[in-house]
Structure formats: C-alpha cells, structure tokens
Amino acid sequence: MRLTRYFLPVLKETPAEAQIVSHRYMLRAGMIKQASAGIYSWLPLGFKVLKKIEDIVHEEQIRAGHIPMLMPTLQSADLWRESGRYDDYGQEMLRITDRHGRDMLYGPTNEELITDIFRANVTSYKDLPLTLYHIQWKFRDEIRPRFGVMRGREFYMKDGYNFDLTKEDALHAYNRHLVSYLRSYERMGLQAIPMRADSGPIGGDDTHEFLVLAETGESEVFYDSAVTDLTFGDREIDYDSVEQCQAIMEEFTTKYARTDETHDEAAFNEIPEERRRVARGIEVGQIFYFGTKYSEAMGASVQDKDGNKVPVHMGSHGIGVSRLLGAIIEASHDDKGIIWPEGVTPFHCGIVNLKQGDGDTDAACEGLYAALTKAGLEPLYDDRNERAGGKFATMDLIGLPWRITVGPRGLKNGVVELTSRKTGESVELSAEDAVARVVEIYAGV
C-alpha cells in the first residue's frame, strides 16, 4: 500500500478522552474513532489488525478441530427467559423492542442460541463430540466504558461451545481449548498466562482465565514466576490425543497462578519467596466447563447407546478479539508509539523514501515495493512529499516491526537501511539483501 493512497488519519496530539497508552496510540495512529461511549468505528489500520487477530484465532480453532459458524447479534428474549438469564443479566444487557412489541436483546454471549441450534438438530450420541464457535460482535451495556477497546460496550469476540456425551470428553474439549488458546496468543506475540478464575454469571466448575501481564490490567494477579518461563513454541500437537492435551494443560496450570477472585494466600506462600509475584493483568480469554447447566435447563440432550436420553456436557470458551488490540499495545509499545509483534502487524514492512521526487530514490523505493509484494508480503510505502522527520514519526507511531529507509546518501554507496522498530538497530545492506532479510524474518511467522 502506498501511503498517499491509503486512509491513515494520524494525530500529532493526543485526544483528551484517552487515558491509557493503548487507547491513546490507537486514536493517534488512526486505528479507531469513537462513535459513542464504548463504541468505536474501526478505521483501515485498526481493522487490518483486528482481522489479523481474527485470522489467527480462526486458524488455531480449525486446527483444533472446532467448527466455525455465525450467529446473529440480535436475539429473542424468549430463549433467555427459558435459561433464566433474562432477569439475571440485569442492566448490562441491552434490551430492544421491535415494531411488534417483541422483546429482543443485543447478545452479550451466545449460550442460549447455540443450545437452541443444538437441541433442534442433534439427537444422537453419534453426532458427538461437537464444538462450534463463531466470532461476532457482542454488546454489554457497561455502566462506565473506558480504556478504548479494552473495555468498550460493543466488542468483537470469539466464543465457542463444546457438546460432549461425558464429562471426560468435555474435559478433553476443555484441554483442547486451553492448548489452542496458548498457541493463538503466542502467535500474536503475547504471553497470556492461564489462571484459575471465578466462573461469574456463566457458572460452572472448571474455568481458567488467560491474562496478559500489564500495569494497566484490571485484575490483580498472583503467580509463581516459573509460569512466565513456559512457552508453547513450535511443538507438535495431536488434538485427538487426550493424554497429550491433558499433559500440556497440566504443564501450564499446575504452578500457582490465580486472579484475586480465587487467590489463596496460604497456597501462594508455599511458593519460594523469590518466585512470588503480585502484578496486574488484562484478561484476554476464558474457558469454562459447566457440565449440564444449560443442557438441562434448555433440554439439550441426546440418546446414548442404550437409548437413554441424557443431557450433554458443555463448556464455553471466549477470546476477546477486539480487546486483544489494546492488550497487545499495552504489552508492546514505547514512548514513540506502538511496536507490533510480527504475527499481527498491519503491514509487514515500512518503506521510507527520504527524498520524494528524486529519480534514484523513487526508483529504489518502487523496486523494493515491487519485490516485497512479489514475495507475498504487504509493505507500506510512505511516498508522501514529507520531510524525513515526519515520515519516521509516523512509522514509529503506527509500529511496523521493520522499516527500510531509502535516501540519496545511502544509494550513493549502493545501500538502504533496515531498521528494527523494537530494538532501533539498523543495518545497511543492498536493496536485494534487505528484501531477502525481511522475507526470511516473516517466513517463520
């Protein structure tokens, strides 16, 4: 993309409404614009990152054997009366009346809808196990939205639901989700620690929240510092293997890591003192096993081998897709702007032309642009007639991980400059080598 043809309304000054760094940078980098309290338009740059995150979530869910679908944002209140949650949810649920006077609601979650689909179409144990998920906009009418997309009222979320014949099968589904979530976050450049949590209004027995450590986190967290040494890496995983998923779940959840809701001071104090950590975290996902709570209330059952009608065991699992943008920025930025991890960056590489209109530099930039594009990468070429300072400041703000700087001075010696946004380190090399280097970097992402 050429910057002169793109829509990137960056701001030099910080809008007054933004308090935390991710919100400030998202506004300044032209990623979002507030439409009303807690509701945002996603401008092209923000939309691009949102889609990258969504793509990773989809890929990892499909890899784990889960099936994508899409349910509506507006739901009938009747289903929620059936589950008993229409009254439980309170003011946080946005209630709407249609022209016929029917009670509707903008869904804050989808347990009722998915259970309705399930019970209408699944009747036999042979159809199990089944895990369906979707990524859709949700709405929770927060009393006080704040922190930009981190705590908006409208938010984009992956939510999935597993249906299993037995508790054992359902726990395997739970473990699959834990593993697939670990992989997803790691691809986004995040360390999200699974912590034993409280099940809240969804209810249930087992639940883990995934938290990204950040000073601006909403939750106080207590953990054994050994958990931050764990990484999933590129290990092979067979999602059909109950033992393997179980082993990974245990590996990542045995060491002490809890939010303040479930914190146990005595257990915490058993950790060697030098490994005890108290910090803050941003919740970016949660998985639940809740047994037959919804299936019993809503009649979601199947016939087992003996012809008996039994309620299915269920779980649900969510990833806050839109919230993740905020979390990633909170975890990865400096005083100049965002630093995107390579897995979610809106463009792979920036190209800065230091002397727009100069025949040689223009030609060199065009060459780089064409070569990177041909290699399957998406460069952002700053071809504006701006001075160097302005171009650098924009690139730093929007946080592309790599920048190729092209100027007459370097070209005289046959080199361009490749700079890491994260470390600030630059190397001079030929244009061909710069392209090769960037291609190599992204080959592993």
Added chain:
RNA sequence: CGGGCUAUGGCGCAGCUUGGUAGCGCGUCCGUCUGGGGGACGGAAGGUCGUAGGUUCGAAUCCUGCUAGCCCGACCA
C-alpha cells in the same frame, strides 16, 4: 448508580471572573526555499461557541432545563 468535571474550526487549547459581535498552536490547501528525526517564509480556507429557553439594546461570556463526553468510586471480559 453516587461524587467531580468538561463541551469554542479536524486535534489540543485560550477567551467567560468584569457581556460589546471569536483567537492561538498543530493539522489542511496554494506558492517559494528546503530535504536523514514532526524545517522556514509568504498567502488561504475552515467555527449556528453542544442544545433549548431566559435576562439584556447586545450573550461564547450571566441564569435555567436538556443532551453528550471524561475522571474517581461501585460494577465488569
């Protein structure tokens, strides 16, 4: 929902106390000079001062209602 605050051009702000017909910086547009970290000079466009009403010869400014937004708390992914 309790407490506090704000609303003036795309963004950040001043002007309000003491009413007299709106200003600054950034950004935008045009031109010239520039050209490796938000450059300089010259010109220009852009505002029913959130909204409704009141006081007054006259309201951005004083008074009242309403709306929207922000902060702290409680709540929440």
